[in-house]
Structures are given as C-alpha cells and as structure tokens.
Amino acid sequence: xxxxxxxxxxxxxxxxxLIVFLFCLAVGLDGISFADTVKxxxxxxxxxxxxIIKHIRFPRIFMACIVGAGLAASGCVFQxxxxxxxxxxxxxxxxxxxxxxxxxxxxxxxxxIRTFFLPFCAFAGMIVSVSVVYLLSMQKRFNSNxxxxxxxxxxxxxxxxxxxxxxxxxxNSVQAAFLWLxxxxxxxxxxxxxxxxxxxxxxxxxxxxxxxxxxxVALGGEKSKTxxxxxxxxxxxxxxTASFITMATVSICGVIGFVGLIxxxxxxxxxxxxNVILIPASAFAGAVFLPLCDTLSxxxxxxxxxxxxxxxxxxxxxxxxxxxxxxxxx
Numbered sequence: 490x491x492x493x494x495x496x497x498x499x500x501x502x503x504x505x506x507l508i509v510f511l512f513c514l515a516v517g518l519d520g521i522s523f524a525d526t527v528k529x530x531x532x533x534x535x536x537x538x539x540x541i542i543k544h545i546r547f548p549r550i551f552m553a554c555i556v557g558a559g560l561a562a563s564g565c566v567f568q569x570x571x572x573x574x575x576x577x578x579x580x581x582x583x584x585x586x587x588x589x590x591x592x593x594x595x596x597x598x599x600x601x602i603r604t605f606f607l608p609f610c611a612f613a614g615m616i617v618s619v620s621v622v623y624l625l626s627m628q629k630r631f632n633s634n635x636x637x638x639x640x641x642x643x644x645x646x647x648x649x650x651x652x653x654x655x656x657x658x659x660x661n662s663v664q665a666a667f668l669w670l671x672x673x674x675x676x677x678x679x680x681x682x683x684x685x686x687x688x689x690x691x692x693x694x695x696x697x698x699x700x701x702x703x704x705x706v707a708l709g710g711e712k713s714k715t716x717x718x719x720x721x722x723x724x725x726x727x728x729x730t731a732s733f734i735t736m737a738t739v740s741i742c743g744v745i746g747f748v749g750l751i752x753x754x755x756x757x758x759x760x761x762x763x764n765v766i767l768i769p770a771s772a773f774a775g776a777v778f779l780p781l782c783d784t785l786s787x788x789x790x791x792x793x794x795x796x797x798x799x800x801x802x803x804x805x806x807x808x809x810x811x812x813x814x815x816x817x818x819x
Contacts, residue, residue, distance in 0.1 A: 494766050497759075502773035506554065509777050513550045513784045514542055549674045552682060553783045553797070554776040556738040557748055559689040561775025563731035564749020565756075565768050566696055569707045570727050571633040577749035578735035581640030582618045584744045585647030587736075588670050590614025591743070592651045595666035596658045607669070608681060612740040618643050619732045623725075631724045672745035672798025674783055681741050688737040692730050693772050700765030703727060707764070745798045747805025748775055754812075 515526040521538055529542035560578055567576040578584075594600040594610035625639040626632070651670075655663045669676070696703070706723050739745075756770045782800040789795065 494760050494770075498766055498770045498773065502770065502777070506773060506776050509780055510550060510554065513553075513780045514546050516784050516788060517541075517546065548679050548682060549677075549783070550780050552677060552685070552742065553674055553780040555686050555689050556742055556745065557752075557775035557777070557779025558693060558772040559734040559738045559775070560745065560748040561752035561756075561778070562693045562696055562768055562772040563734045565753035565764070565771040566703060566727055566731040567749070568753055569703045569764055570724050571636060572707060573633060573637060574754065575750070576637060577747075578731070578739075579644070579744065579746055579749070580637055581732070582622050582643030582647065583615050583640075583732060583735050583739065584746070585644035585651075586615040586618025587611045587739045587744055588614070588651045589618075589647045591669055592654045592666050595669075596654055596663075600665070605678065605680075608678065608740040611743075612736055614647070615732075615736040615739065618647060619729075619736070623728070631721055631728075636728075668796055669743045671796035672743040672801070673796045674742055675794055677741045685737050685741050689734055692734045693768075695730055696727070696734075697765075697769045697772075699727065700763070700768055703764040703768070743796070743798065745779070745801055747801045747808075748779055751805050751808045752778055754808075 511523070511526065514530075515521060515523045521529075521541065525538055526542055529539045530547075564577040567578065567581065568574055573580075590610040590613050591607065593614070594607045599606035599610060621643050622636065622639045626636045629635040655666070702723055706720055706727065735749075752775050753767065753771045756767060756774050760766045760770045779797070779801070782804065783797045786795045786797045786800045789800075
C-alpha cells in the first residue's frame with residue numbers, strides 16, 4: 490500500500506503537473522495551439538508566439554506552481570502541529586501582516602518608486618505579525634489554541650489598520666492595493682522568481698524530511714515523549730519553517746486564500762494522514778491546483794483579468810459547504 494502511495498506521489502503527480510503546466514501555457518486569448526506552445530518552448534516558432542509563451546505565460550505559470558506548492562505544504566504542516574483542521578497559513582495572522590505592509594507600500598508611494606518595495610514591505614509586515622504570534626505563543630509554551638487565537642487577534646488588528654489607511658488615502662492607491670491583496674500574478678517582479686523558488690523548494694524538502702517528527706508532534710502530550718520528541722522545540726522549528734514559506738510566496742503575489750486549507754484536506758483523503766507522504770503530496774497538488782485557478786482567472790471574463798485569489802476563495806467556500814452538507818460517517 491505504501492509503495493502505491495509513493496508511486497502516486499512521486500511519479501503520477503509530477504507527470505500531472507507537467508500536463509497541467511503545458512495546458513495552462515496553451516490556454517489564453519491569443520489562440521495559440523498546443524503544438525505551437527511546445528515548439529515555442531524550444532524556439533521552433535515565430536517570435537510573437539515565443540515572446541508570449543516564454544516571457545509572459547511561462548514565468549506566471551511557474552510562479553503559480555511554486556506558490557501553490559508552498560501554500561499547500563505549509564498549510565498541511567500548520568494543521569498537523571496545531572491539531573486543527575481549519576488551520577492554514579493565514580489563520581496565524583500572516584495575511585494581516587502582508588496586508589498592512591502592502592498598504593504602507595502603496596499609500597506611501599514606495600510601490601510607485603520601485604517595484605521591489607512592494608514585496609519588501611509585505612515581507613516586513615509578515616515578519617512583524619509572525620513575530621508577535623510567536624512571542625505570544627511562547628508565553629503559553631506554544632499551546633495550539635493560543636497560537637490560533639493569537640493569529641486571529643493579530644490578523645484583526647492589522648486588517649483594521651489597513652481599513653483605516655484605506656479610508657484616509659486617495660482612491661487610486663486604494664484600488665491598486667486592493668487588487669494586490671486579493672492575490673494577483675499579473676504584476677509580480679520576475680527578478681524575485683529565482684529567490685522565491687529556492688526558498689520555497691528548500692523549505693518544502695525540509696518539511697517533507699521532517700514528516701515523522703511532525704507525526705510525533707501531532708500526537709501531542711505523553712505520546713510524543715515516548716518517541717523522544719521535544720514538542721516545544723520542534724513546534725518552534727516547524728512553525729518558523731512553514732511561516733517562512735508563506736512569507737516568501739505572499740510577498741511576491743499577494744494574499745491567496747484557501748489553498749493551504751483545502752488541498753491538505755483533499756490529499757488526506759487520498760494518501761492518508763502520514764505526513765511523510767501527505768506533505769509532498771499536498772505540495773504537488775498545490776502546484777496543480779493554483780495554475781488551473783490562475784488560468785481560469787485569465788479566461789473567465791476575457792479580456793478582463795481577475796485576481797486569482799477570487800477564484801480560490803470561491804472554490805474554497807464551495808468546498809467547505811459541500812463538507813458541511815455531507816452526511817457524517819462514523
């Protein structure tokens with residue numbers, strides 16, 4: 490059974506990612522065929538098609554894969570260490586920090602001076618929010634309920650500060666900030682792509698290799714101690730690692746909700762609750778899910794491009810409505 494799960498995760502899912510990647514490259518307003526898309530990747534077609542495929546769609550879809558993988562993997566870890574199925578990268582106030590940093594960048598005019606200031610301010614805001622949640626949780630020895638409540642409180646405070654800044658700011662800067670905060674791949678800085686890719690992939694590998702430790706931490710209490718696991722120390726490490734993934738992804742493309750919430754739930758039904766398999770499976774599934782959502786956001790209301798966060802929120806909301814309406818099975 491375990492061999493079948495390994496085959497599914499490490500063979501079938503990477504193949505699925507490749508298929509979805511090529512599909513998303515071919516879909517768009519320009520009517521480029523699938524064959525021309527493949528040729529453009531190897532320089533075997535005319536310049537216009539090559540520019541569209543290589544310099545516009547390829548970076549966007551690649552970033553969607555990386556962000557989707559990072560959010561799904563970090564959400565999986567948060568759910569495990571907090572022992573809460575509703576935990577995700579944004580339950581802990583990370584989105585609130587990103588929102589505040591982004592609002593400061595737009596309203597102060599820093600984002601207009603240089604695009605680098607936007608992800609920098611978002612990243613700085615998230616560091617503040619994660620640090621506050623970390624320090625509050627440390628007072629209660631990283632109790633899972635305290636971590637979630639701290640994150641919710643911090644998120645509300647930061648979101649209120651953002652609303653206050655919007656109310657006191659010019660309308661044009663508010664609209665630009667609002668679109669970015671809904672999650673958007675239309676205007677990310679491609680120069681940050683290598684950095685974000687390295688950060689996300691390295692930390693996903695670390696979390697995947699820590700699967701057995703996460704399993705032990707998820708048991709909690711005396712059960713974890715029988716395996717020789719220091720719960721408090723490992724929760725600190727896992728929390729910071731997963732938070733760093735989220736900070737890297739959100740700082741470049743905005744707040745994209747529900748990916749880290751629904752993907753681990755779906756993959757848990759398929760692969761089981763063993764985090765050795767579940768974390769990489771969630772990462773691969775996120776790399777499939779988010780590019781498809783982004784492609785849908787590009788073609789749904791052509792020629793208008795809507796933020797991908799709108800699509801993920803709608804799908805996530807419908808997903809949880811279906812869970813609520815589903816009969817309980819004991």
